[in-house]
Amino acid sequence: MLWGVIQFPGSCDERDALHACSLVGEARLIWHEENDLGGVDAVVVPGGFSYGDYLRAGAIARFSPAMEAVAEHAAAGRPVLGICNGFQVLCEANLLPGALLRNENLRFVCRQLDLLDAAGETLSIPAKHGEGRYYAPQATLDELEANGQVAYRYAPGQNPNGSLRDVAGVTNAAGNVLGLMPHPEHAVDSMTGSTDGLRVFERMAAVAA
Amino acid sequence: MARARVLIRPKEGILDPQGKAVERALPALGFEGIEHVHVGRMVELEAEDPERLPELCEKLLANPLIEDYEIESIDGA
Numbered sequence: 001m002l003w004g005v006i007q008f009p010g011s012c013d014e015r016d017a018l019h020a021c022s023l024v025g026e027a028r029l030i031w032h033e034e035n036d037l038g039g040v041d042a043v044v045v046p047g048g049f050s051y052g053d054y055l056r057a058g059a060i061a062r063f064s065p066a067m068e069a070v071a072e073h074a075a076a077g078r079p080v081l082g083i084c085n086g087f088q089v090l091c092e093a094n095l096l097p098g099a100l101l102r103n104e105n106l107r108f109v110c111r112q113l114d115l116l117d118a119a120g121e122t123l124s125i126p127a128k129h130g131e132g133r134y135y136a137p138q139a140t141l142d143e144l145e146a147n148g149q150v151a152y153r154y155a156p157g158q159n160p161n162g163s164l165r166d167v168a169g170v171t172n173a174a175g176n177v178l179g180l181m182p183h184p185e186h187a188v189d190s191m192t193g194s195t196d197g198l199r200v201f202e203r204m205a206a207v208a209a
Numbered sequence: 210m211a212r213a214r215v216l217i218r219p220k221e222g223i224l225d226p227q228g229k230a231v232e233r234a235l236p237a238l239g240f241e242g243i244e245h246v247h248v249g250r251m252v253e254l255e256a257e258d259p260e261r262l263p264e265l266c267e268k269l270l271a272n273p274l275i276e277d278y279e280i281e282s283i284d285g286a
Contacts, residue, residue: 055269059272063269099274099275101275102226102227106227106230133224135223135275162226
């Protein structure tokens with residue numbers, strides 16, 4: 001399985017994402033000016049501060065040539081994983097519902113925390129962001145819950161940013177596009193405390209299969 | 210070229226922690242009686258075709274899910 005990791009000016013987690021992908025397949029970087037994904041099976045839109053977070057996080061990255069190709073890739077039902085800034089980009093591109101706003105307490109959060117997946121299993125994964133407060137209108141949130149599109153929630157009492165209903169990650173209706181604020185690519189080696197992040201990459205690999 | 214100013218602010222009902230932080234800081238500085246503070250951003254631009262500005266706002270300058278915008282003409286009315 002071949003993964004492509006998009007690299008924007010201002011991305012900073014693309015190397016860890018490449019490493020994580022290489023543990024569940026092969027991986028290569030895709031520069032944001034490329035409009036052809038080169039036949040990859042799955043795409044990661046990584047974390048960082050694409051285009052300096054100018055205007056709004058993810059607002060400008062959304063218009064890059066690579067993102068047009070990612071939108072086509074997503075529309076074809078192939079897996080797309082957006083992490084942190086990548087999640088913000090996917091929301092701005094309307095590939096995922098909702099938006100990410102400034103953390104409620106206005107502080108940048110950087111810590112290991114527990115997520116619960118839809119089956120109630122716990123994942124220990126780090127989060128590091130200043131604009132991770134998930135927002136969607138109440139009706140949209142109801143719909144996401146009813147459709148099983150809330151992929152990850154912060155464990156009770158661990159919501160670091162004021163996200164509505166503790167939402168940490170959502171999928172599109174088809175389930176092939178997933179975005180989350182915490183960083184699974186930083187939790188793939190026991191040396192750094194947890195390998196739970198691999199489960200997120202394995203989940204996307206299962207979409208490709 | 211038409212000069213315009215676009216004002217972008219958080220939509221009503223969406224928590225605006227920046228506005229709240231500013232509001233909470235005011236009494237300490239002796240400014241009483243100020244409420245409903247909201248912090249947004251302003252974009253100034255010159256446009257050949259001002260008719261297209263609403264589309265520009267919807268697509269890029271504002272995120273209509275979370276923000277409202279107003280377009281003001283600078284030189285005209």
